[in-house]
Amino acid sequence: MIRHLYIHVPFCHRICPYCNFYKHKPGATDQTAFVSALLAELDFRQHTLGIPIIPETIYLGGGTPSLLSEKHLASLLSGLTSRLDLSHLKEWSLEANPATFGISKARLMKEHGITRVSLGIQSFTPLVLQTLGRDHSPKEATAAYNHLREADISSVSIDLMFSIPGQSLKSWSETLIAATSLEPDHLSAYNLTYEEDTAFFQQLKSGTFSADGDRDADHYHHASRHLTKLGYDHYEISNYAKPQHRSRHNQAYWKGADYLGLGPGAVSTVRPHRWTNIPDTNSYIHRQNPTHETETLTPTDFTLERIALLLRTSEGLPLKHLSKTPDIPSELATISKTHIILTETGRPLADEIAVAIA
Amino acid sequence: MSLERTRNFSIIAHIDHGKTTLSDRLLEHTQTITEREQQDQLLDGMDLERERGITIKSHPVTMNYVAKDGLTYKLNLLDTPGHVDFSYEVSRSLAACEGAILIVDAAQGVEAQTVANLHLANAQNLTIVPVVNKIDLPNADLPMAHRMLEDILAIPAEDAVPASAKMGIGIEEILEAVVTRVPSPKVIGGDDGLLRASVFDSLYDSFRGVISYVRMFSGTLKRGTSIRMMSTGKIYDVKEVGVFTPKMTKRDVLESGDVGYLIANMKSAAEVKIGDTATESQRPAPEPLAGFKEIQPMVFAGIYPVSTDDFEQLKLAVGKLQINDAAFQFTSESSAALGFGFRCGFLGLLHMEIILERLRREFNMDIISTYPGVIYEVTKTDGSDLEVDNPTFLPDASQIEEIREPMVKAFILVPNDYIGEMMQLTMEKRGTLINTETLDDTRVMLTVRLPLNEILVDFNDKLKSATKGYGSMDYEHDGYEPAKLVKMDVLINAEPVDAFSSIVHTTKAQSRGRALCAKLKEVIPVQMFKVPIQASIGANIIARETINAMRKNVTAKCYGGDISRKRKLLEKQKKGKEKMKMFGKVNIPQEAFIKVLKSGD
Numbered sequence: 001m002i003r004h005l006y007i008h009v010p011f012c013h014r015i016c017p018y019c020n021f022y023k024h025k026p027g028a029t030d031q032t033a034f035v036s037a038l039l040a041e042l043d044f045r046q047h048t049l050g051i052p053i054i055p056e057t058i059y060l061g062g063g064t065p066s067l068l069s070e071k072h073l074a075s076l077l078s079g080l081t082s083r084l085d086l087s088h089l090k091e092w093s094l095e096a097n098p099a100t101f102g103i104s105k106a107r108l109m110k111e112h113g114i115t116r117v118s119l120g121i122q123s124f125t126p127l128v129l130q131t132l133g134r135d136h137s138p139k140e141a142t143a144a145y146n147h148l149r150e151a152d153i154s155s156v157s158i159d160l161m162f163s164i165p166g167q168s169l170k171s172w173s174e175t176l177i178a179a180t181s182l183e184p185d186h187l188s189a190y191n192l193t194y195e196e197d198t199a200f201f202q203q204l205k206s207g208t209f210s211a212d213g214d215r216d217a218d219h220y221h222h223a224s225r226h227l228t229k230l231g232y233d234h235y236e237i238s239n240y241a242k243p244q245h246r247s248r249h250n251q252a253y254w255k256g257a258d259y260l261g262l263g264p265g266a267v268s269t270v271r272p273h274r275w276t277n278i279p280d281t282n283s284y285i286h287r288q289n290p291t292h293e294t295e296t297l298t299p300t301d302f303t304l305e306r307i308a309l310l311l312r313t314s315e316g317l318p319l320k321h322l323s324k325t326p327d328i329p330s331e332l333a334t335i336s337k338t339h340i341i342l343t344e345t346g347r348p349l350a351d352e353i354a355v356a357i358a
Numbered sequence: 359m360s361l362e363r364t365r366n367f368s369i370i371a372h373i374d375h376g377k378t379t380l381s382d383r384l385l386e387h388t389q390t391i392t393e394r395e396q397q398d399q400l401l402d403g404m405d406l407e408r409e410r411g412i413t414i415k416s417h418p419v420t421m422n423y424v425a426k427d428g429l430t431y432k433l434n435l436l437d438t439p440g441h442v443d444f445s446y447e448v449s450r451s452l453a454a455c456e457g458a459i460l461i462v463d464a465a466q467g468v469e470a471q472t473v474a475n476l477h478l479a480n481a482q483n484l485t486i487v488p489v490v491n492k493i494d495l496p497n498a499d500l501p502m503a504h505r506m507l508e509d510i511l512a513i514p515a516e517d518a519v520p521a522s523a524k525m526g527i528g529i530e531e532i533l534e535a536v537v538t539r540v541p542s543p544k545v546i547g548g549d550d551g552l553l554r555a556s557v558f559d560s561l562y563d564s565f566r567g568v569i570s571y572v573r574m575f576s577g578t579l580k581r582g583t584s585i586r587m588m589s590t591g592k593i594y595d596v597k598e599v600g601v602f603t604p605k606m607t608k609r610d611v612l613e614s615g616d617v618g619y620l621i622a623n624m625k626s627a628a629e630v631k632i633g634d635t636a637t638e639s640q641r642p643a644p645e646p647l648a649g650f651k652e653i654q655p656m657v658f659a660g661i662y663p664v665s666t667d668d669f670e671q672l673k674l675a676v677g678k679l680q681i682n683d684a685a686f687q688f689t690s691e692s693s694a695a696l697g698f699g700f701r702c703g704f705l706g707l708l709h710m711e712i713i714l715e716r717l718r719r720e721f722n723m724d725i726i727s728t729y730p731g732v733i734y735e736v737t738k739t740d741g742s743d744l745e746v747d748n749p750t751f752l753p754d755a756s757q758i759e760e761i762r763e764p765m766v767k768a769f770i771l772v773p774n775d776y777i778g779e780m781m782q783l784t785m786e787k788r789g790t791l792i793n794t795e796t797l798d799d800t801r802v803m804l805t806v807r808l809p810l811n812e813i814l815v816d817f818n819d820k821l822k823s824a825t826k827g828y829g830s831m832d833y834e835h836d837g838y839e840p841a842k843l844v845k846m847d848v849l850i851n852a853e854p855v856d857a858f859s860s861i862v863h864t865t866k867a868q869s870r871g872r873a874l875c876a877k878l879k880e881v882i883p884v885q886m887f888k889v890p891i892q893a894s895i896g897a898n899i900i901a902r903e904t905i906n907a908m909r910k911n912v913t914a915k916c917y918g919g920d921i922s923r924k925r926k927l928l929e930k931q932k933k934g935k936e937k938m939k940m941f942g943k944v945n946i947p948q949e950a951f952i953k954v955l956k957s958g959d
């Protein structure tokens with residue numbers, strides 16, 4: 001049974017210079033055709049996979065799903081509802097950016113079953129927002145947040161980024177204070193990553209930007225301290241939640257559950273297969289079978305992925321994934337009978353530790 | 359062509375005075391090469407020579423020249439290297455000749471290697487054809503060059519042919535001087551007609567095996583001749599003979615006086631001995647020709663394959679390279695840090711660099727080398743003596759009675775204005791001034807005694823910068839001298855790393871230790887824990903640095919679309935480690951060794 005469904009909406013108003021997701025400006029894309037194509041893919045997968053899709057979580061990510069017009073959003077959400085058995089659904093998330101929706105669209109989300117919205121605010125410092133190439137203001141970010149609250153979305157999360165060129169610890173701290181004063185149920189705090197094929201990567205290579213390991217660590221630890229003090233549970237490297245507000249959908253990825261991804265560039269894993277849809281919206285719309293690349297996961301692959309992902313979580317990595325219990329120094333990890341759990345010092349070294357023990 | 363119309367000569371000079379460029383002009387003038395084949399420094403055939411603009415190997419070439427007397431002469435030219443590290447090449451080339459063109463740069467005048475190479479030629483009683491080259495340069499100073507020829511070299515100025523190899527001035531005059539002044543090839547053994555061919559160089563070719571470069575001193579050599587190599591006693595059938603034009607060109611026969619090559623069935627380095635005499639196996643010469651003085655390498659370093667799997671391949675490669683470089687020596691050794699490799703001996707640092715580069719390029723070897731050093735003589739407290747070419751084998755200080763280091767006598771030719779700077783440099787390098795000889799009113803020749811170890815790495819650069827490029831140096835070995843030397847170890851995370859050990863003078867230990875620790879701090883990757891780097895002499899820590907623990911290395915986002923990428927990254931990183939990385943143990947990557955050992959001090 002497939003319990004987790006991801007839907008990719010690749011449209012963004014403006015392309016952020018650090019982003020390596022599959023996305024583009026809506027341009028001349030026929031939105032009606034796009035929504036139909038998503039629903040058609042769902043039908044196609046339901047027919048061809050031969051396993052029931054009964055979602056416990058649905059995640060509309062992007063790109064910017066909140067960019068869809070109310071009409072198209074409504075037809076997508078109701079199209080999904082009419083096709084799926086939602087009797088087991090516990091979480092239906094949608095990614096939103098400030099300045100792409102108002103109170104009416106927020107209400108529409110709520111009416112169509114969205115339970116959780118993750119709001120890409122990134123920063124409350126205008127200068128940092130400018131560096132990041134985001135076209136919303138801190139004011140618009142707050143307004144967007146308030147719309148979601150007003151529409152009574154049950155779980156609201158805020159996405160933030162840190163260690164951005166020009167961002168001081170003070171500015172990061174102010175962003176955290178501004179964000180937490182809104183009392184979101186969940187926060188994601190991402191270290192800026194210089195991904196290949198992005199403008200930021202070029203600037204890093206040309207020396208306009210410089211990576212700063214100390215700044216990364218300082219910002220990371222500051223966030224962790226600040227947020228845990230306010231009662232957020234640091235349940236994954238970049239994720240913090242108030243009780244009962246963890247992202248179930250993301251936890252499913254980490255644990256290794258199967259998931260179906262719909263939309264251009266979306267990835268699905270139904271063991272032992274993992275496939276990626278064609279990362280081209282136009283072709284996606286016109287194809288019956290949008291599968292682009294498929295890989296077959298061996299049990300070793302699966303184990304490696306668990307090591308890489310579960311070490312990042314507060315639950316830790318079950319020892320059963322390792323051939324022997326590693327002797328990690330106690331300042332980096334605690335080892336119980338069943339799990340390795342990284343300490344606050346160890347957690348930001350998760351990638352190093354994964355290489356060492358895998 | 360008869361012996362009377364053959365001339366064998368080398369071109370010798372200080373580095374960069376224009377030997378190879380003059381060779382170009384001679385090749386063109388005699389139409390040995392066509393216009394189409396023509397290119398600058400044609401005889402510098404190795405990529406490495408072309409890139410660095412220096413000659414590394416001697417290159418023979420046979421030319422035909424129609425002289426003013428109307429007769430055609432066969433001229434065998436040997437272009438030689440100018441750098442002091444390759445003087446062994448020069449002396450072997452000279453042994454194949456009766457004459458030498460001695461070039462002096464019209465702007466630089468006589469330099470140290472001019473003097474040294476002239477001495478080599480005189481020792482073999484060669485006829486010298488002096489040439490003052492580069493007269494086209496705006497700062498050429500012909501009267502100065504003439505004065506120096508007379509004052510320093512005792513060569514009459516009127517003998518010198520003024521020339522510009524670059525502009526093609528004086529070429530005909532040089533060729534005429536060779537024809538008229540250099541005697542025809544000497545023949546050994548009277549007219550007994552027995553074969554005597556001296557092997558002065560060799561080369562390994564993967565298709566044809568060993569190619570021996572020969573100078574014929576008597577007899578004839580052709581395909582099918584059964585020869586005996588007089589030092590190894592081995593017998594071979596000659597497969598091919600020929601001359602260099604400059605590429606190898608097959609000939610039916612090599613005759614007395616000729617310079618050319620022979621190919622027999624030799625496959626390995628052990629079969630080739632430079633300086634050996636080839637004679638006919640049925641009618642052998644009674645005595646071999648005088649061989650060459652065995653050359654003793656002075657600079658030593660370990661060469662290791664980057665990947666331990668490549669040891670066998672490296673073994674083949676060093677063996678083959680040795681065929682083409684008689685001065686290069688090696689024996690196998692092992693290092694705790696670097697695995698199996700070779701302790702290699704070189705004539706100098708440039709020689710070492712060239713060998714490393716040739717192994718990389720010609721044999722595709724991925725290698726690293728340890729820091730270059732010299733051979734020390736040690737007398738132990740129990741009275742026994744030993745030689746140490748690898749710091750790892752230096753006995754414990756408590757067992758050492760005395761350590762002696764190799765010394766050199768350096769002849770430094772400098773303008774008067776820079777004597778002070780040179781004295782300063784000499785002191786810095788633990789040297790003593792032995793003699794100051796006034797050469798003319800502007801220049802002196804300083805004779806300085808220095809530890810070899812001190813001039814290995816950067817002495818020549820410092821000499822050049824201290825004298826604004828006007829100073830030059832030649833040196834010869836000058837015995838051993840007791841010195842306060844100690845072994846300096848490097849400890850990384852409290853464990854000694856043998857590849858970084860060195861033998862240093864007590865007065866230099868601290869600065870070198872500091873520099874080394876600082877460099878290591880730069881190149882050793884940050885670990886998950888704090889890593890101390892220390893330099894020590896015995897139990898004494900003399901320098902220290904600390905690499906702070908890594909604070910953060912974690913991917914920011916890991917969701918559905920990122921998982922495969924994340925796994926592949928992990929797989930790749932894992933592959934980089936040979937065995938499971940242990941917590942608390944520092945993995946020093948090969949690149950770190952390369953960077954540190956390369957950067958010297």
Ligand SMILES: Nc1nc2c(ncn2[C@@H]2O[C@H](COP(=O)(O)OP(=O)(O)OP(=O)(O)O)[C@@H](O)[C@H]2O)c(=O)[nH]1
Nearest residue numbers: 373374375376377378379412413440492522523524
């Ligand atoms: N102006 C001028 N430059 C020259 C002349 N002859 C040679 N050169 C330049 O001097 C430099 C060295 O010339 P080479 O012929 O490589 O000197 P070399 O003596 O063979 O050098 P090594 O083999 O490394 O000892 C090159 O840049 C030549 O172009 C000349 O007559 N006039």
Ligand code: SF4
Nearest residue numbers: 012015016019062063
């Ligand atoms: S809005 Fe999000 S998906 Fe779109 S470009 Fe920016 S970061 Fe990428």
Ligand SMILES: [Mg+2]
Nearest residue numbers: 377378412413
């Ligand atoms: Mg040359």
